[in-house]
Amino acid sequence: MLAAIGVDSVDELFAQVPEPLRLDRPLRLSEGMSEAEVYERLTELAARNADCEEQVCFLGAGMYDHYVPAIVDAITQRSEFLTPYTPYQPEISQGGLQAMFEFQTSMSELTALPVATAGLYEGPSSVASAAYLAIGATKGRRRFVVSRGVHPHSRETLATYAVGFGAEIEEVGLEDGLTDAAALAEAVDGETAAVILQSPNFLGSIEDVEALGAAAKQHGALLVVAVDPMTLGVLRPPGECGADIALGEGQPLGNRLDFGGPSFGFFCGSEELIRKMPGRIAGETDDVDGRRGFVLALQTREQHIRREKATHNICTAQALNALAATIHLAWLGREGYRELGELLVRRTAYARERLSAVPGVELLHEAPVAREFAVRLDAPVETVLERCAERGIAAGYPLGREYPEHEDGLLVAITERRTRAQIDDLAEALGAAVAAEAVAV
Amino acid sequence: MNQQDEQVLTIFERSKPGRRAAVLPDAEVPEPPLEQLIPAKLLREEPPRLPEVAEPEIVRHYNRLSRRNFDLDTGFYPLGSCTMKHNPRLNERVAALPGHARLHPAQQPKRAQGALELMWLLQESLAEICGLPHVSLQPSAGSHGELAGLLLTRAFHADRGEARTKVLAPDTSHGTNPASVTMAGYEIVKVATDERGGVEMDDLRAKVDDEVACLMLTNPNTLGLFDENIAEIAGLIHEAGGTLYYDGANLNAVMGHSRPGDMGFDIVHVNLHKSFSQPHGGGGPGAGPIAVSERIEPFLPRPQVVRRESGNGSGPTYDLDYDRPKSIGRLRGFQGNFGVFVRSYAYILSLGADGLAEASETAVLNANYLKARLAEGRAGKHTPIAFDRHCMHEFVLSGKPMKKELGIATLDLAKRLLDFGFHPPTVYFPLLVDEALMVEPTETETKESLDAFAEAIDQILTEAEADPDKAKSAPYTTPVRRLDEVKATRKPVVRQPLS
Numbered sequence: 001m002l003a004a005i006g007v008d009s010v011d012e013l014f015a016q017v018p019e020p021l022r023l024d025r026p027l028r029l030s031e032g033m034s035e036a037e038v039y040e041r042l043t044e045l046a047a048r049n050a051d052c053e054e055q056v057c058f059l060g061a062g063m064y065d066h067y068v069p070a071i072v073d074a075i076t077q078r079s080e081f082l083t084p085y086t087p088y089q090p091e092i093s094q095g096g097l098q099a100m101f102e103f104q105t106s107m108s109e110l111t112a113l114p115v116a117t118a119g120l121y122e123g124p125s126s127v128a129s130a131a132y133l134a135i136g137a138t139k140g141r142r143r144f145v146v147s148r149g150v151h152p153h154s155r156e157t158l159a160t161y162a163v164g165f166g167a168e169i170e171e172v173g174l175e176d177g178l179t180d181a182a183a184l185a186e187a188v189d190g191e192t193a194a195v196i197l198q199s200p201n202f203l204g205s206i207e208d209v210e211a212l213g214a215a216a217k218q219h220g221a222l223l224v225v226a227v228d229p230m231t232l233g234v235l236r237p238p239g240e241c242g243a244d245i246a247l248g249e250g251q252p253l254g255n256r257l258d259f260g261g262p263s264f265g266f267f268c269g270s271e272e273l274i275r276k277m278p279g280r281i282a283g284e285t286d287d288v289d290g291r292r293g294f295v296l297a298l299q300t301r302e303q304h305i306r307r308e309k310a311t312h313n314i315c316t317a318q319a320l321n322a323l324a325a326t327i328h329l330a331w332l333g334r335e336g337y338r339e340l341g342e343l344l345v346r347r348t349a350y351a352r353e354r355l356s357a358v359p360g361v362e363l364l365h366e367a368p369v370a371r372e373f374a375v376r377l378d379a380p381v382e383t384v385l386e387r388c389a390e391r392g393i394a395a396g397y398p399l400g401r402e403y404p405e406h407e408d409g410l411l412v413a414i415t416e417r418r419t420r421a422q423i424d425d426l427a428e429a430l431g432a433a434v435a436a437e438a439v440a441v
Numbered sequence: 442m443n444q445q446d447e448q449v450l451t452i453f454e455r456s457k458p459g460r461r462a463a464v465l466p467d468a469e470v471p472e473p474p475l476e477q478l479i480p481a482k483l484l485r486e487e488p489p490r491l492p493e494v495a496e497p498e499i500v501r502h503y504n505r506l507s508r509r510n511f512d513l514d515t516g517f518y519p520l521g522s523c524t525m526k527h528n529p530r531l532n533e534r535v536a537a538l539p540g541h542a543r544l545h546p547a548q549q550p551k552r553a554q555g556a557l558e559l560m561w562l563l564q565e566s567l568a569e570i571c572g573l574p575h576v577s578l579q580p581s582a583g584s585h586g587e588l589a590g591l592l593l594t595r596a597f598h599a600d601r602g603e604a605r606t607k608v609l610a611p612d613t614s615h616g617t618n619p620a621s622v623t624m625a626g627y628e629i630v631k632v633a634t635d636e637r638g639g640v641e642m643d644d645l646r647a648k649v650d651d652e653v654a655c656l657m658l659t660n661p662n663t664l665g666l667f668d669e670n671i672a673e674i675a676g677l678i679h680e681a682g683g684t685l686y687y688d689g690a691n692l693n694a695v696m697g698h699s700r701p702g703d704m705g706f707d708i709v710h711v712n713l714h715k716s717f718s719q720p721h722g723g724g725g726p727g728a729g730p731i732a733v734s735e736r737i738e739p740f741l742p743r744p745q746v747v748r749r750e751s752g753n754g755s756g757p758t759y760d761l762d763y764d765r766p767k768s769i770g771r772l773r774g775f776q777g778n779f780g781v782f783v784r785s786y787a788y789i790l791s792l793g794a795d796g797l798a799e800a801s802e803t804a805v806l807n808a809n810y811l812k813a814r815l816a817e818g819r820a821g822k823h824t825p826i827a828f829d830r831h832c833m834h835e836f837v838l839s840g841k842p843m844k845k846e847l848g849i850a851t852l853d854l855a856k857r858l859l860d861f862g863f864h865p866p867t868v869y870f871p872l873l874v875d876e877a878l879m880v881e882p883t884e885t886e887t888k889e890s891l892d893a894f895a896e897a898i899d900q901i902l903t904e905a906e907a908d909p910d911k912a913k914s915a916p917y918t919t920p921v922r923r924l925d926e927v928k929a930t931r932k933p934v935v936r937q938p939l940s
Contacts, residue, residue, distance in 0.1 A: 001810040001888060005831075010802045013809055013831050016667040017699045027697045028569050032793030035531050042787055046540025048555030050548060059545040062774060069463070071500055077533065079514035080507035085523050085864075086724040090926075091919040092859055094449075095510035096723035099503070102452050105936040109489035115935055118724070121581035124774040132624065153774040160742070160770035164592055164625040206483050234475060236485050249774065258536075259556050260546030260775030261581070262726030274933060280724060283929035288914075292449045293921040297929040303584070304870070308619035308629045315617050316582040316714060320722030330452050330492050330499050336463035338488040342475060343468055349478050350470035368479045389552065397547050401763070420469040 052257065055389070056422050060372045060413025061202070061397040062123055062151055063251045063260065066230070067417055069331045072254045072324045081323055086280070086316065090295045091287075096319065097294035100282035103326040110232045110329075111246040112239030113268040118280040119322040120314060123226065123249025126265030127154040127196060128161035129278045129312060130224045130245045134194035135165060136276050136311070137222060141193035142167040147179040147212075149201025150226060151249075152402035158196075167193070177205040177365025177374070179212055188215040194245075198226040199235070203374045203399075204411065205367035209241035217242060229253050229266065229325075231370040233341030238268075245269045254328030255321050264318035264325065275301060278312030280319075340416060344371040348414045351423045355412065358427050360434030364409050372413040374399065374406070377430070379437030381410055387433035393426055444509060444920040452492045452502050453937045462496035490939045509920040510723070511864055517890045519811075521835045521867035521879025522615065522663055524693045524715035526800075529791065532718060532784035541783050546775035550760045556779065557759030560746045563786045564730075570797070571689075571709045571732035572700025578730045578777045579742045583690055584617040585772060586710025586729030587657070589742060591625035592769045593708060593733065594655045594684045596740040600767065605654035605683070611640055613663045613871040615688060627654060634873055638666040638828035640674055649681045659688040660704065661695070663871045663879065664828050665808060665835035675705025684708060684737070689729075692716045693883070694805060694834035697798025707734045713778075717785035728781040739767040744776070803884035804834040807891060811882050812836045814895035819902040823847060824854070827874040834883070838866075840876030847905045849912045851876040854901060856923065857915035861897040 007013060014022065033041070057065045075081065080095060087093030087100075100118040107116035120126045131144055144162070146155055148171050155171070162169055172184045179197060188195055195216035199207035213223040224245045225238040230252040238246035251263035269277060275298060283297025303310040332340060352373045356363045360378035377384055381398045388395035399409030412426075475484055494502070512518075518525035536542065544556055564576035580586040591608065598605050608627040610618045612634055619629040630648055633641040639662070656678045661667045668674065678685050687706040693716040701709045713719045714727030721727070733741065744761035745768075751758060761776070792800060809831055815838065816826055823843035826836060840851035855865035855878070867879040882891055905912050916922060 001806060004813045005806075005809045006813070007809075007831075010806050013805050013833075014698055014802075016669060016831060016833070017695070018669055018672065021672065021699050021704055023572075023698055023700055023703070027794040027797060029566055029789065029794040029797070032796040033790050035791070038531060038787050038790045039535060041790060042535035042559075042783065043538060043540075045555035045559050046535075046538040048558070049540040049544045050552035051539045051541075051543040052545060053539045053543055055552075057545055059547045061547050063546055065543070065545065071462075071496060073537075075500070075503045075507070078504075078507050080510040080512045081503075081723055082533075082720045083513035083528055084510055084723045085513075085518065085520055085525060085721045088520075088867075089511075089855070089859065089865060090924050091856070091916050091921055092511035092864070093509075093723070094920050095506035095508065098449070098451065098506055098509070099723075101935070101937070105451070105453060105939075106489075106491060108936045109491060109939070112489075121585060122774050125581065125585070125772065151774070153771055156771040157773055160592065160772055161588075161624075163595065163769070164588070166626050206479060208483065232485065233488055234479070234485055236483055237489070240485075256542040256780075257545050258542055259544040259548070259553065259779035261773075261778035262728075262780050264726075274935070281933070281935050284934040285925045285929040287921040287924050289445075289922055291445065291921050293924045295924050295926050295929045297926075297933045297935060299926075300930070303616040303620035305616070306620070307616045308623045310616070310620040310623070313584040313588060313617050313620035313624050314582070315584045316712075316721070316727040317725040318581075318722075319724030319726075320720075321726055323723070326452075327499065327503060330494055330502075331462045331496065332491065333461040333463060333493050334456075334488055334491045335493070336461055336465060337491050339465050340463075343465060345475060345478055346468050346470050346472055349473075368483065370479070385549070389549070394545065394548065416466055419466070 055392050055394045057394045058396045058412045058426060059394050061411060062249045063257055064413055064415050065257060065417055066252050066415045068254055068256055069328060071331060072327045075327055076320055076324050081320060087296060094293060097282045099323050099326055101284060101294050103322045104282060106326055106329045107266045107268055110229055111268040112237035113246055114271050115274045116268040117277050118282055119318050120265035120267055120279055121318060122261060122263050122265045124151060124154040124157040126247040126267050127226060128158045130247055131158055131194060132165060133276050134222045137273060138193045141191050143191045144169045144194055144196060145187045145192050146171055146196040148173050149179050150196055150198040151202050154226060177203050177367040179207055181212055184212055185215040188219050188221060190219050192219055192221040194222040194224045196224045200228055200231060200370050203365060204369040204372035205365060206235060206370055209238060213242045231341055233338035234345055235370060250325050253325035255324050262318055262321055264321040276311050279314045279317055343416055344414060348373060351414055354423055354427045355430065358431040361430055364406060372411060374409050374411050376408045377410055377434055379434045381408060383437055384433040387436060388429045391429050393429050395426060395430060451937050452494060453939060455494050455498055455502060456492040458493055460493045460495050462499055516862050517886060517894055518864040519866050519880045519882050520864060521881040522690050524881060524883055526718060526883040527885035528718055528720040532787045535787050536780045536783040554759055557746055559786055560782055561748050561759055563782050564746060566789050567711055567730055568732055570696055572702025573709060573732040573734055575738040575741060576730055576732045577741045577745060578782060579772050580729040580731060581773055581778055582727045583710055583712045583729045584621055586731050587617055587621035588624055589731050589772055590686045590708040590710060591621055593737050593740045596769050597684060597737055598654055605652055607652045608655045608657060609648060609653055610657040612873050614657060614659060615690060618657045618688060638664045639668040639670055642670060645677060649677050651682060653681055653683045655684045655686050657686040657688060659691050661691050661833035664837050665832035666828060667833055671704045690715060694801055696801040697794060698801055707737050713781050713785040718788040719781045719784050726778055726781055728778040740769050742772050743768040800884045807882040807884060807886055808832050808834050808836055811880060811891045811895060815898060818899055820898050823902050835879060835881035837874050838878040839874050840878060844876055848909045849905050851878055853912040853915060857901045857912040858897060859916040860918045863894055863897055
């Protein structure tokens, strides 16, 4: 090969790197390892994590310990889905493109909005992306009114991005677990690009999106709603509540927890917004012989064509994770998806009642919930969590860091994997922990 | 069966009322009507029309779809700037360990020590590879890393009481660069390329002033050429008070040989789905960690994974540090694409210091060999090398003579390659080269696969000399032939209509 190139050594090829910039020593990394050694090393690291097989997990806050059906792994691990690049050559990418089209159809059905993209990175950055879209869609308005019920990670991410696009954010507080409707109406004005809500909100409460959204409609702002995709079998979908954009964290659909990623963000909207949307969108068309096929549609929105005038900078996103969701939703099917939503609501109602009957544990709010709810503890949350962890239970998500006003608050999430017996154990463990702390004090 | 004869149905069109796959657990709790738990006005009336299909049909459907995809495990995929290297299956196995895959992201740090240590080790490894002291793993992909880098730049200048407005990038830059610049609220200023394929120094000098916040550069650039003037470029930008951003899409050329930090860069993003073997998944997931210099470190996203030495000799512990007052804040939920970190760390462990350096050497050798093969014969005549000197890990051909002499465009050559069982190179990029074909073979291809590709190009050009129409109507053997993209954009159908 060197002879064909006309050099004597590979070093000659590196001669274009100026001498002072060449690394004159080996990288300070370990030597290579055999496959078996790497497996052992990674297994050791994994063993030092308390995962959901070791602990009974009531943690949620956007990512949930749902059961991922076996066919999701079987299909997403196929080389043909795992190893291609983004489908720039549609003639040899029909499988991936059709899967995107099916994903878009499923997400459009879930949210009751006509247009869905092929997906973004994850939930919180999708909120920031919606805000960016809203600036363009409202001819340059740069003010956002955001409920404090929106996931703290989403609000923080939006704030980070907003420094770039130069926007102002006004937060509206919660009253009894729900967005303060009067304060929201007051905050929205003619400079507001979007009103951003989440339902169920971070404390688990189901918001009356339609009623809250009226203020957005009145002032010509977009209504952006973050939703939990596992609740839309039972909850009224955002598209029926006046939402212009519905988006959210996709992990509950067919994706494992993975300590936070990779998952995907879904992003759905009204017809008018299609040419402003971020990221890939698959579309149906025909080939020269009239055969049905799929392509990346509306590519002139995208960075590889439009560069600085693109609607967004996103390139590599989360296609395989979106495929996992598509398969999971097909596996659940129309009835299964609804049944799962109902199961979550009923087990959550049971858990909420069971926990609120425990001395030293009371509900943080009485608003209706779907699959997650907040309680207040009569003892320091961290020590209660520690006592529960010692009994093999991850009791929930402490609210104090992100909601200092709820320093005694704990967010408890339910999935179809959390049995009645496990919920009873949680109640028992929380009761014992709070009682023990009371004695300790 | 010939796939072209196959009737294409979506999973929704395979739906029959009453069929299903999932069996759910019993409720085990009281089952009151939902209206007793949630006000009726907040409830959905009709369930979404998801498909009704039994499991065997779901499996068949997606297996059928999979056969309509070309993939890296099937054949050569020389997509320039995309680094389509082999994806070791060990990485999938270790990522799927329950300690990784079923670890909740809000688990207390003391019960996620293995995960945090892995992240810290990956940070340290990337810092060493990039030659920069600090790393954030948070960005989800390359373009997310770019946005992070520009927001860091903004925070850096703001901290010094400056508000600069412009970002420079060469006309050969990836499309994500200017798009990220706009999202970060800056104005993009293009810098010209000189006749050797590097930054045109006079043009750069003319455009550098105290309004310049940052220069974004890929090195080696998208022509596959190392910019020999990089030290001088870095000096110019730093003198003018700007930061230097390294688009790490082409890092696969220089691992263990040259480090962006040593070249003078302040911020680097690394595409774990390129150089560090995370599978591309048909368009993600990836991850775009950033490595930064000391002066940028205070502004890194939060939380940051840190190691704390214990005073009592019991060994270090790992934690998430939120107490970073100058931080730009979060870029996403939780801690990043951890599953990707597991795969990339396994890859780094497998290769080690020598292996990574050798991977880059072989990538450069393969690219130069394939370039030499394509510089001769018909390819050399019809699709000459755009900047003919030794390249790094990729190179660019121009199809301009082919278009003029044979009447076939780069797109036609690309489509004809599909019939020969190859994924085409990146086409029509970089924009600076007419009818560009950007070829990146990577280190995991054999000489035989490179030869076969060169021979396929020769055959296509031979055929085109006799019958140019053959390529113009290609492909012939793929599941579908050329698709009407104009129709898909003019009247977009982006979901299945359902009755």
